[in-house]
Amino acid sequence: MIKVEGLSKTFKVARRSSGFGEAVRSFFSPKFSEVHALRDVSFSIDEGEIVGYIGPNGAGKSTTIKVMSGILVPDKGECSIMGYVPWRDRVKYVKNIGVVFGQRSQLWADVPVMDSFELLRDIYKVQPANYKKSLDLLTETLNLGEILTTPTRQLSLGQRMRCEIAASLIHDPKILFLDEPTIGLDAMSKIAVRNFIKMINKEKKVTVILTTHDMNDIETLANRIIMIGKGQILYDGNLNNLREKFVTHKTVTVDYNENTSPLELDSASLLSWSKDRATYVVDIKKRGVSDIISELSAKLELTDVAVDSEPIEEIIIKLYKEHQV
Amino acid sequence: MKPYLAIFNLRMINGLQYRIAALAGVATQFVWGFMYIMIYEAFYHGFTGTQTISLEQLATYIWLQQAFFFFVLLWLKDNEIFDSITSGSIAYELCRPCGIYGFWFAKLIAHRLSGTLLRCMPILVIGFFLPIPYRLSLPPNFLTFILFLVTLLLGLIVVISLSMIVYVSVFVTMSPIGSFLIFSVVGEFFSGLMMPVPLMPIWLQNIVYILPFRLSGDLPFRVYSGNISTNDAIIGILTQILWIIGLIALGKVLLTKMLKRVVVQGG
Amino acid sequence: MKLYLRYLEILFKSQLQYRASFILMTIGQFFVPLVMFASIYFLFEKFGQIEGWSFFEVALCFSIVHMSFAISVCFMRGFDSFSKLVVNAGFDRLLVRPRNTIVQVLGSNFEFTRLGRLIQSTMVLIWALLNISIEWNAFKVATLIFMLIGGIFIFSGIFILGASLCFFTVQGLELINIFTDGSREISQYPLSIYKDWVKNFFTFIVPLGIINYIPLMYLLGRGPYNDILSMLTPLIGIVFIIPCLYVWKFGVSKYLSAGS
Known part of the structure; x- marks a missing residue:
């Protein structure tokens, strides 16, 4: 379903040490250095898998997610997801995926959640019947009932995250990318989010790729982890195998x-x-x-x-x- | 004094970081300067009488406006301060070992100073080499130049003590954008940014002279171009000092009052 | 189109949430062109004319330019404030949706408060028209309307160009003001008052001259102008938006390869 081969990506970043003199100096001649965000990353993921994508900050997690969701073109390498090349067939391809960026909202802050959902329905051109079906299912399983009529900015973080996840599933995507979906949530909300991810994976065969720093997420959800560090894949496989090897x-x-x-x-x-x-x-x-x-x-x-x-x-x-x- | 210097330093470094921004700023200021002078040139072209300010003086006035744009303009706002008030995180700033008034004041001065330091030189240098009537002329003598520097710096303090009052007013309105927009539009008109004060009708000039807005830009720029005599310049400096004392006192009183309210409400 | 209306509905609801701010902003937006116009009025009081143009003729020019600018900025606010969308990575969000980026950016913001500007400049237009004797006919009425339409498209094109700059630098954004506010400021006077290179730039590169100078001469009956040609000239402004859209497309592809 997802096949990634030999992805590489390099960024240029400005460098500067602290201090006033240094600030003046780099004003006239800034220094740049290259960062290899990804070097030769390859893996493949089958339909219906839940994969935990982990690694320290700056390891290349979000770069990979960006490439896979079509918003970044890699320097080198190939990527085929459901037969699409994400960055080349972007508009056609993204219909099939849902993306949740845990730290950023896709809901309009000042209007009731319901309005945001309806707008997303129009953006994704979801048929009314299908929309009603997904909405009913999401409302029930994520327990959204009363939340739907509240403006987003008045929601608690846990409520908001549930709505975010619902919002990215309205169009019934086949693949769901979750970027730190449980960040900052309390224990109850975390469990609710995890259970829901499990459910949607089982019932609808949605392939889930999630990045997280919370290892409990991985332990309860992922049967497979891919670990990345300094732009390279360090480990790809079963969580238990990892344990056996390292415990x-x-x-x-x-x-x-x-x-x-x-x-x-x-x-x-x-x-x-x-x-x-x-x-x-x-x-x-x-x-x-x-x-x-x-x-x-x-x-x-x-x-x-x-x-x-x-x-x-x-x-x-x-x-x-x-x-x- | 040390914490104030620290925030000043930090803000300066922060400002220096953006060199492309500075270049873009210079280019923008340059285009605006040219445009204004061109429009005034057209106005003067078909006009046979004399005006209270000559086109050459006006060109100098406009280039100075552009070079010291960051000293004069009023819509320059520090969103961090606004946010800290509206979000209530001002309570944290109360924990700092220095007064909020001075802290914000230092921050605002640094913001304007760093912006100006980066932008003024290229504009001034190029301005000096432009053909007449576009040229930025030298001040008539050394004394006027000194008076110009004094009025310019005092003018900066006037602008900041004025805007401090606007920041304090956010405690009441809780939404800065609307009131800030009206303040800056009206204020910039009275400070001569929209049209030079000497070209305004007399009745309007009389209003302008009562208000403090012109003290930031109009006064120093006209001192420089020789449009204002030495005596008037010294009167101008005294007016600036009086306004500064009044505005800072008012700002401090209002701020203390508002902070008491914050403390009572528990942030 | 339906999607765009849906966006508008949401934005309108959102902005009404902050009623006091909304009203203050609308009033403030009324003041912005008012003080500009007042400045022009006072300058004419001092100087009487500018290169042979009278106050009301300039007022007519001013009002057309400001009306089209106000309407354009209402709709194009998403492009005008596009830098925010790039900086907070909101643009990534738009890219993972199966719709054209232009519709989505348009829908990301709509500045209802700019209606304050529109009201002010409409008042100036009416005042100016009442004080100039124009021999009205169907062509001239059409010309006036086409001037507005052409202006809206040209300013929209400029906003798109400005937003495209965000793909290349997030620092040099002040440059955009030269193009947006700068072309508005310059074109509020008839172009003939400027030096030739300014005139040529704003006729052949950014074609504001075709909504400002040429049809103005025709409306005022200065010189032998062909009715139909003069009437249609302002519509060339619509063509201006096409290269702008290409620059936008190029910018998006640049963004996709550079990331944020």
Whole structure:
């Protein structure tokens, strides 16, 4: 469905250090340097996938999204989405996609949301019957009911984001690009947005590509992640595989009835100890977690056990470090 | 004094960043200057009597207007200040260890100064080499030049103390655009930007002389071109100082009043 | 067209949300050309004439130019304020929609408050017409209307050109004022008062002369002018918009390859 091959893009940016003298100097001779936003990026995405596109700020995420949504022409490389070349067939192509830029609104601030929706209906030339069907579905699943008659600027961030997502789905696109859809949202709204994305992917077979910094988004939504750093793809694949590859340690925290001295274990280091609680970091390459727990329960009177895997964030950081991003 | 200097410095650096903008500004000012002089040339061409200002003096007047455009024009607005008032984030500025009046004042001066420093030189230099009647002439003597500099700088302070009152008024209106537009249109007319003050009918000139607007541009430019005598120039300087004292006092009183209201309302 | 009307409806609703500001702006917009016109009035009080043109003749010229400018700026406000759309990346948003960019930019803004300007300049037009003796006939009435139409198109073309500049630099935007406000200021006097190079520029490059000078001479009955030719001259202004649209298209393709 989406095939990207060898994309490269270079930008020119002005450089300037701080200070007054420097400001005057660069006024007369500005310096430019080249930034390789993308270098030889290739991947392909099948219909119905949800792909998490992650990477640190400035890694090239939004450049890729821009190329895929037809608003930026790459220097080199090919891209074919549903048989279109996005930048060449832009007007025809964009009918089939929906784009949500999390930090910018596509709704008109001063009029009720409904009015914005109707305008979008006219922009995308959606048939009245289809419009009613999508609107009903969106209203119901995103719980928009009363919000629709409120001017956008009076909505809370969570309400607004739900409307943004609805707005980009009114024309029933086959592909949905979400650029940081959960940024700044509270826990409840985040969950609502995630559930909706899952639903729309399952029911309507919408292919979803989302960028985010929130790894919970990725964990609940994406079966596949593509990680980019310094314009290059660092990892493309399953989230669990990534874990297996990079998770080397787990932490085990046990509560127990009083014990007077710390207990040392093989292949696990003691992180903290008190007379009723201890935390171990287990090297899972050497010894299984269950083995550790059984040893502990044999030696102590355990009251509670908790096992924590390394948070996905730290795995990502490891990966960035490995590639020196 | 230090925080004021810091904001001044920051604003200057910020202004210097935009060299293409400055170039575009110079070009714009240049075209406008030419256009005005051409129109006045046409007016003078078929006119046989004498006017209170000669075409050569007028050309100088117009080039100075263009070169020091950023000192004179009133619609130059600092959106950050407006936004901080309307959005209520002014409350944060209250946390700073320096007075808001002085802080804004420094910021506005820096804005106008950086804009002018970048633009005035090319216009002045080219103006000096243009053929008569388009030429920007030199001041008749050194004293007038000194008087010009003094009136020009005092004029800048007049403009800023005037606009401070407009900024304060936003606390009441909460929507700057409309009132700002009316203020700048009317003010620029009375400051001689739309038509030179000496060419206005006498009754209108009398109104202009009562108002402070002409002190920013009209006074220094006419001092420079020799259209105003030394004595009148000194009277002009005294008038400027009186207005500055009055306007700053008024602005400070109003601002304190408004800030009290903000604090009471809790921002 | 239907889409454009829908845009207008939304913009009108939005602007009415801020009623006080809306009214103040409309009044302010009334004042802008008023002080300009007052300046011209006072200059004529001092000088009596300008290169053989009387006050009311210049007022006629002024009103036609300002009326077409006001109407044009109402519709073209989206182009006039296009730099904002580029800077806040709102233009990206337009590009991901399956519609022509021009319709969408037109629909992005509409300045209803500029009606204040239109009202003021219409009043000047009426005043001027009441004070000039023109031998009216059907051709001359048509000429007057065509002057307005031609003017609207020329100014619209200038706005599109100005907006296209945003694709090449976001800093040099002040230059646009030379073209928009500058051509308005210059053409509020009959072009014959200027030097030849100005006259030629505004006749052959930006054809404001065809709505300002030539038909004005015809209306005032100065010289032997052919009725039909004179009547149709202002309509050449419509042609001016075509190259402007091409420049716009070129700008968009430049934007697509450079990004923001």
